[in-house]
Amino acid sequence: MKYKIEKNTVQETLILPLYSRKLCTELYPNLYRDETAVRLIDEIDYDFSEAEKNSRSLMQRFGALEVAMRQNDLAWEVRNYLKTHPSAAVVNLGCGLDNTGRACDNGSCKIYNLDFPDVIALRQQLLPAGEREQNIPCDLKDPAWVDKIDAAGGAVFFASGVFYYFLTEQVRALVQGMANAFPGGVLVFDAANRTAVKMIAKTWLRTAKIKDVGAYFAVSDAERELSPWDSRLQVSSKGYMLGYNDLKDPSVSGFFRFLAKVGDNGMKMQIVKIGFGGKP
Helix, strand or coil: CCEECCCCCHHHHHHHHHHHHHHHHHHCCCCCCCHHHHHHHHHEECCCHHHHHHCCCHHHHHHHHHHHHHHHHHHHHHHHHHHHCCCCEEEEECCCCCCHHHHCCCCCCEEEEEECHHHHHHHHHHCCCCCCEEEEECCCCCHHHHHHCCCCCCEEEEECCCHHHCEHHHHHHHHHHHHHHCCCCEEEEEECCHHHHHHHHHHCCHHHCCCCHHHECCCCCHHHHHHHHCCCEEEEEEECCCCCCCCCCCCCCHHHHHHHHHHHHHCCCEEEEEEECCCC
């Protein structure tokens, strides 16, 4: 049985990142593998013809490489945290149909996938929670979800392509609340500068009918801009195209490596890591 997804629904917004992860797997097999995305595309009843047509364009293929690098970077940070906190909570904020938590499973961590109720309803059908895993319907801006996370063994949170939809004040409130609730925990997420966020707004954010792009979360110098939010925060960042991988793979052209440098340096595309002071 295939799960039908209608046009112009919240669930439809999950299709593009899912298709991008499938495309990454096909285009850059040495760099990235997401067998779950490949499987789910086959299980979903949706007209993919436009996505398939777009996937032939140069910039769409570079966009797929961006997705691959971002997911790899976040997974690297999750696995790194689990080395010293093997029974930690691994929390995917705004999970959509992403399976990074399960891909990082070390056999003893606890996995939480958080998103809006209608997204979680679809996820429960396509990716029902496994052992030590929970799919939690919630609004990340409502702190009620915090009480549902068992962080006795530590906690590592990650958000992929999520905070571009948040006002700066909303991200600050979320981070401060997490610092209160999860001392010793870590949050990792992707961010970019104002120029890049405006470019994103022309495409990804158009469906959200966002007018005042300037109020939305953007970062150029993470340590300088975010550290003043709270004295307990330890903030660092790396470029997300080349900060974790040199991209010297035959599947990546020299032109794409050039664009990656522009992304990291000119657009400040980065993975931000925030440690919450104190012990779990």
